[in-house]
Amino acid sequence: MTERTVQQCWVAAVIRDDDGNVLVARWVDTQAWDLPSGVLRIGEDVCTGVRRVVSDTVTVGVTVGWLAGIHTHIRDGMTLVFLARHVTGRAAACGDVQLCRWVTPDVAFRMLWPRRAEQLRGALLEQHPQPVMVQTLRPGRQGFGDNRFAQQASYSAGGSSGS
Numbered sequence: 001m002t003e004r005t006v007q008q009c010w011v012a013a014v015i016r017d018d019d020g021n022v023l024v025a026r027w028v029d030t031q032a033w034d035l036p037s038g039v040l041r042i043g044e045d046v047c048t049g050v051r052r053v054v055s056d057t058v059t060v061g062v063t064v065g066w067l068a069g070i071h072t073h074i075r076d077g078m079t080l081v082f083l084a085r086h087v088t089g090r091a092a093a094c095g096d097v098q099l100c101r102w103v104t105p106d107v108a109f110r111m112l113w114p115r116r117a118e119q120l121r122g123a124l125l126e127q128h129p130q131p132v133m134v135q136t137l138r139p140g141r142q143g144f145g146d147n148r149f150a151q152q153a154s155y156s157a158g159g160s161s162g163s
Contacts, residue, residue, distance in 0.1 A: 008077035011050050012037035012116070013084045014123045015062055021102040022120070023091055024111055025058055028098045033111040035120065036097075037079070050082050058100045061088035068123035073115070081119050 012035045015023040024033050038053035040046065047064045054062050065083040072078050093100045105124055109117045 009040040010037055010077065010079040011040050011046060011053055012079055012081045012119065013050050013054050013062060013064075014068065014081060014120060015054065015058075015060065015084045015086055017086045017102055019102075020105070022105055022108045022124075023058060023060070023086070023100060023102055024108050025093065025097040026099040028096050031098075032113060033108075034113070034116055035081075036100075040080075046080060046082070050084065054084065056095050057093075057097045059089055059092045059094050060086055063087050069119055071115075071119055079119070081123050083123055 013023075014035060017023070023036065025036050026033050036054045036057045038049075038056065040049040041052075044052070046067075050064045051062060054060060062084040065085060067080060068083050069081040070078065071081065091100045091102065103111065105120070108120060112120060
């Protein structure tokens with residue numbers, strides 16, 4: 001018999017508004033401030049997972065941008081940190097989140113747990129973030145999903161979105 005091990009994969013969103021503020025959320029169970037985050041479901045693509053986690057915790061709609069970091073931890077598994085842009089809705093806590101608010105990055109660094117603050121710092125300072133590639137259902141074609149940031153970068157660099 002083959003043993004099957006499934007490691008949890010978390011997604012976290014660094015959501016920026018037009019003023020450059022970051023959305024942080026305070027969790028009911030720990031009373032800790034964090035980025036909107038949650039577990040990626042088995043079979044769920046990452047862009048869908050990020051949008052679901054954000055809407056389930058802080059009720060805003062986002063465009064998923066760049067993959068800004070991949071972090072592993074022995075206890076928590078792996079966390080994929082994405083840059084995201086607020087596109088619709090007013091931030092309001094729901095689900096396991098007690099409060100949420102827009103704060104400057106410097107304030108967010110002080111509010112978050114040290115490990116998450118370091119992930120945020122890395123995401124905001126990342127010089128070469130990676131576009132999110134989503135495999136479509138049609139064989140031989142891949143695209144950028146809802147990633148308008150990656151599409152713009154690809155077009156300006158002379159590439160195409162694969163469509």
